[in-house]
Amino acid sequence: MPRQLGELEDAVMTRVWQWNRAVTVREVLEDLQQERSIAYTTVMTVLDNLHQKGWVRREVEGRAYRYTAVSTRAAYSAALMNEAWAQSDNPAAALVAFFGMMSPEQREALNDAVRIAQRDTPDPAPEPTREAAPEAAPAPAEGGEGPEAPGR
Numbered sequence: 001m002p003r004q005l006g007e008l009e010d011a012v013m014t015r016v017w018q019w020n021r022a023v024t025v026r027e028v029l030e031d032l033q034q035e036r037s038i039a040y041t042t043v044m045t046v047l048d049n050l051h052q053k054g055w056v057r058r059e060v061e062g063r064a065y066r067y068t069a070v071s072t073r074a075a076y077s078a079a080l081m082n083e084a085w086a087q088s089d090n091p092a093a094a095l096v097a098f099f100g101m102m103s104p105e106q107r108e109a110l111n112d113a114v115r116i117a118q119r120d121t122p123d124p125a126p127e128p129t130r131e132a133a134p135e136a137a138p139a140p141a142e143g144g145e146g147p148e149a150p151g152r
Contacts, residue, residue, distance in 0.1 A: 004080060005055075011035075012046050013055060017073040022059070022066035 005013055015028050029043045047067050050056045058065040088094035102110065 005076075008042075008046055009050060009055075012043065013050065013069070013073075013076075016056060016067060016069045020069075022061075022068045024061075024064050024066055026064070 056067040
């Protein structure tokens with residue numbers, strides 16, 4: 001189960017998720033520097049930590065690494081929600097409280113998600129009924145001749 005990303009990890013992963021391509025430390029650094037003063041080695045360490053934790057994979061390109069996200073922001077958010085829900089001693093009450101915090105737009109998004117999940121969940125296979133089972137043919141009498149033997 002993933003633990004919540006730290007503030008700087010989240011800032012770095014946000015860029016990796018938004019750009020949806022392999023990124024370098026330098027690209028992330030330059031974008032982060034528009035908001036804060038941060039060192040190249042700090043961004044490099046954060047990306048290395050994210051790699052060690054399994055959030056990004058990396059490939060060598062020249063003398064640098066290119067990092068790509070292992071999963072999506074949506075998958076990360078879903079895992080956090082699932083973990084929080086699993087920690088509750090009353091999951092139904094936790095869901096009711098969570099729904100109560102939602103905006104109308106979020107509730108509509110939830111309704112859409114439920115419809116999609118229900119549509120994509122295969123229906124269970126119907127149980128065979130006695131009428132649907134084929135009737136067994138009577139066994140032929142000794143010698144292969146019975147009342148329904150061919151030629152009679």
